[in-house]
Amino acid sequence: MNIFDVSFFAENFVALCRGIPLTLQLTLLSVTSGAVFAIVLASFRLSGNQVLDGLARGYIFVFRGTPLLVQLYIIYYGLSQFPELRKSFAWPFLREAYWCASLALCLNTAAYSAEIIRGGVIAVPLGQIEAAKAYGMGGLTLLRRIIAPQAFRLMLPAYSNELILVVKSTALASTITMMEVTGIAAKLISATYRPVEIFIAAGAIYLLLNFSITRLLRLLEYRLSRDRRPHQAATGEHA
Amino acid sequence: MKLTLILSAAVLAVSLQPANAADKLRIATEGAYAPWNFSGPNGTLEGFEIDLANDLCKRMNKECEIVAQNWDGIIPSLTAGKYDAIMAGMSITPKREEVIAFSKPYAAAINSFAVLGDGDLANLPMAGKPLSVDSEAAKPVLEQIVKLIEGKAVGVQGSTTASSFVEQYLKGADAREYKTTEEHNLDLVAGRLDAVVANATVLSAALEKEDMAGVKLSGPLFSGKVFGMIGIGLRKEDTALKADFDKAIEAARTDGTIKTLSEKWFRLDVSPQD
Numbered sequence: 001m002n003i004f005d006v007s008f009f010a011e012n013f014v015a016l017c018r019g020i021p022l023t024l025q026l027t028l029l030s031v032t033s034g035a036v037f038a039i040v041l042a043s044f045r046l047s048g049n050q051v052l053d054g055l056a057r058g059y060i061f062v063f064r065g066t067p068l069l070v071q072l073y074i075i076y077y078g079l080s081q082f083p084e085l086r087k088s089f090a091w092p093f094l095r096e097a098y099w100c101a102s103l104a105l106c107l108n109t110a111a112y113s114a115e116i117i118r119g120g121v122i123a124v125p126l127g128q129i130e131a132a133k134a135y136g137m138g139g140l141t142l143l144r145r146i147i148a149p150q151a152f153r154l155m156l157p158a159y160s161n162e163l164i165l166v167v168k169s170t171a172l173a174s175t176i177t178m179m180e181v182t183g184i185a186a187k188l189i190s191a192t193y194r195p196v197e198i199f200i201a202a203g204a205i206y207l208l209l210n211f212s213i214t215r216l217l218r219l220l221e222y223r224l225s226r227d228r229r230p231h232q233a234a235t236g237e238h239a
Numbered sequence: 240m241k242l243t244l245i246l247s248a249a250v251l252a253v254s255l256q257p258a259n260a261a262d263k264l265r266i267a268t269e270g271a272y273a274p275w276n277f278s279g280p281n282g283t284l285e286g287f288e289i290d291l292a293n294d295l296c297k298r299m300n301k302e303c304e305i306v307a308q309n310w311d312g313i314i315p316s317l318t319a320g321k322y323d324a325i326m327a328g329m330s331i332t333p334k335r336e337e338v339i340a341f342s343k344p345y346a347a348a349i350n351s352f353a354v355l356g357d358g359d360l361a362n363l364p365m366a367g368k369p370l371s372v373d374s375e376a377a378k379p380v381l382e383q384i385v386k387l388i389e390g391k392a393v394g395v396q397g398s399t400t401a402s403s404f405v406e407q408y409l410k411g412a413d414a415r416e417y418k419t420t421e422e423h424n425l426d427l428v429a430g431r432l433d434a435v436v437a438n439a440t441v442l443s444a445a446l447e448k449e450d451m452a453g454v455k456l457s458g459p460l461f462s463g464k465v466f467g468m469i470g471i472g473l474r475k476e477d478t479a480l481k482a483d484f485d486k487a488i489e490a491a492r493t494d495g496t497i498k499t500l501s502e503k504w505f506r507l508d509v510s511p512q513d
Contacts, residue, residue, distance in 0.1 A: 077422065080429035081450075095431055177415045186311060187416060190398025193314045193338045 009197040012188055016201050019181035023209070026098075026170040026180065030105030031163060037106065038113035045118050056114065063111035069172055072104040076176045101173035109166050116162060120155030121147060153224045160217040164210050171206075181205050263304045264480075265322035266292050270307035271419045274444045274504040275328040278307070287504035288326045291345060294496055298487040310398065311418065314339060317472055323480065325472030328438060330400040332467050340475045342484040344468030345497060346509040350401055351439040353427060353446070354457045360387060360434050363458030370459035372408065377463075381408055384458060388412045391433035394423030400466045401436040407465060420445070427454060440505040468511055 044056035063071065079085055079094055093099040124147050132146045174183035185202040189195050268276040270284055279285040284305055296303035308316055310327065317325055317339060330348045331341045349369070354360040364383050371377060389411035395402040397416035405414045415432065417423040423435045424445050435442070439460050445451055471488075473481050491497050497510040 077425050077429075080425070080431070086430060095429075097431075175418060177417060183416075187397060189315075190311070190402075191334070193318075193335070195312070195315050 003196070005194075005197060008194065009201055012198050013201040013204065015188060016181050016184050016198070016205055019179060019184040020205065020209070022173075022178065022180040023167070023170050023205075026101055026105060026173055026178075027163075027167050029102045030109055030170075031166055033102070034106040034109035034113055034166075037110035038117055041110060041114035042117035042121065045114065046121060060111045060114055063108055064115075068104065068108050068169055069175065071108060072101065072172055072176060075104050076100040097173070097176045097178050101170070101176060101178055105166060105169060105173075108169070109162060112162050112165075113159065116155050116158045117151070119158065120151035123154045124150045149224075153221070156217065156221050156224070160214060160221075163213055163217070167209055167213065168206060264296065264299075264301045264324065266296075266303055266305050266324045266326055267308040267313060267317065267322040268292075268305055268325070269310045269313065269327040269419075271310075271421055272328050272438075272441055274440065275438075276326070287346075287500055288328065290500050290504075291491070291497065292326050294491055294500070295484065295487040298490055299483045301483075309418070310396065314472065318474060320474075323473070323477065324484070327472075328441070328469055329472050330467035331470045332400065332403070335472070340473045340477070340481055341470035342473060342481055343488045344470045344511040345488050345492070346469040346501065347462065347511050348400060348466040348469050349439045349509065350404060350436055350461045350466050351442055351456050352434050352436055352458045353424070353442045353454055354434045355427065355430070356453050356455050358433055360391065360457055361455070363387065365459040366457060368459050370461055372404070372461055372463035372465060374463075380459060385409060385411060388434065392431065394426055394432040394435040396420050396423065396437065399437075401438070404461070404465050405436055424451065424454070440507070440509065444505075 041056045041059060044052040045060075047053060075094070076097065085091060085094065094103075128146055128150075129142065132142050137145065170180055171182035173180055174186055177183070179187070181202050185198050188198050192198070268284060268286075268288055270276055270278050272286075274286050276284060276286040276288045284307060289305060292303060292305055305326075306322055308322070308327075313325055313327060313329075314335065316322065325339075328346075328348075329335070331344060335341070352360065352363060354363075364380050370380060372381065385408070388409055391412055392415060393405055393409065393412040394415050394417055395405050396419060402414070402416060405412060415423075415426075417426070420435070420437045420441055423432060423437070426432045427435050428451060434457070439456065442456060446454055446456070471484050473484070488497075492510055498508050501507070501509045
């Protein structure tokens with residue numbers, strides 16, 4: 001047996017690609033729902049209301065402080081132990097590993113993202129907010145024109161980190177029977193007992209996914225920071 | 240020249256040292272496959288294979304250390320040298336034999352379905368009767384089972400003979416793979432699965448637990464080539480160790496030790512017949 005068999009690698013790389021749609025679905029679903037939830041949590045944190053702030057703090061404390069795998073197991077294996085829950089409206093969702101995985105990833109990423117959003121918002125210079133207020137802006141106008149655009153740009157580098165972490169975290173869904181990239185890799189290894197090529201192929205797929213994501217985010221970051229780039233000489237050149 | 244001599248002498252000295260004196264024999268087990276091997280209430284490994292491993296080591300006059308290892312990586316870690324032998328209810332299959340060697344079998348593998356007592360599959364044919372899937376008699380029974388199980392969610396532990404059985408014989412089923420039998424049992428109770436296929440001894444031990452109330456065995460007790468016999472997994476190059484194990488297993492079989500241990504843990508005799 002070769003140490004590294006290139007054709008075996010290629011063959012399994014193709015087989016593993018069949019897991020990409022599920023990996024992407026889990027990522028998209030949890031990132032979008034997680035972002036919405038994170039905005040709610042961040043606004044609780046920034047609300048100045050002690051009760052709301054405390055609630056959000058507690059949530060973030062628990063979900064950032066415990067391993068995602070444990071959260072996933074509690075949602076998938078733990079909740080299903082209660083017959084009351086199995087008879088409830090939630091069971092059609094919680095019965096499916098797909099929704100359990102999405103839910104766990106969503107709840108987890110929301111906790112991290114909320115702090116990223118909060119960080120972005122409080123990093124907006126106070127002087128600008130005061131200036132805007134002096135112009136008579138308030139409430140939603142202030143948020144829409146001054147705070148949100150800048151907070152978004154400020155949080156983007158940290159948030160792209162979080163996106164990468166979510167892509168990699170989807171691998172944990174394989175522990176609850178999901179056949180995403182890692183799940184397929186485990187199955188192929190159990191059939192061939194050749195972990196080297198298969199795990200390297202799986203790793204390469206995650207690398208490609210994350211490479212595309214970082215590129216996209218870098219592009220977005222570039223477009224959002226037009227005012228910070230040195231002005232191009234006004235010679236009318238449009239490359 | 241002198242250096243080469245000294246070096247080769249040193250290498251020779253090391254390689255000539257009897258293995259049993261130099262180092263402990265490390266045996267891997269899964270630790271989540273009761274009653275074959277499992278973690279007891281105080282965290283120590285227990286079970287049929289733990290008792291048998293200790294007995295075989297005594298016979299071979301070797302000091303042994305039993306370690307727990309995830310089923311997933313149990314073969315790659317053996318070939319990588321993390322331990323020297325696997326005793327984890329592992330069936331001897333041609334595919335595994337491409338990668339590792341096996342001792343003589345120390346037990347026969349019998350598999351069965353477990354289902355919810357009130358589910359659709361509660362009354363599969365030939366309940367509790369032994370059936371070799373290789374025999375002619377098995378064909379009509381399997382046909383019947385295939386029809387009943389079409390589209391049903393069937394849980395198996397990944398990389399086991401149970402999973403190959405479902406893949407080969409129950410193609411219409413919605414097969415789902417789990418890391419451990421404990422996990423698919425939980426999902427059977429939760430109603431995510433319609434049936435599980437696993438070693439009958441493991442299933443019947445699990446059924447004794449309180450939270451498995453409502454679950455029962457269904458259909459025949461399957462045996463046959465796809466399930467194979469259970470042996471000790473060894474690296475191909477360790478031929479001397481294999482010879483030692485073969486001798487010890489033969490002795491434990493003929494003096495009835497395997498039978499006694501089997502009845503102690505399974506309440507049935509799984510010792511291999513000729």
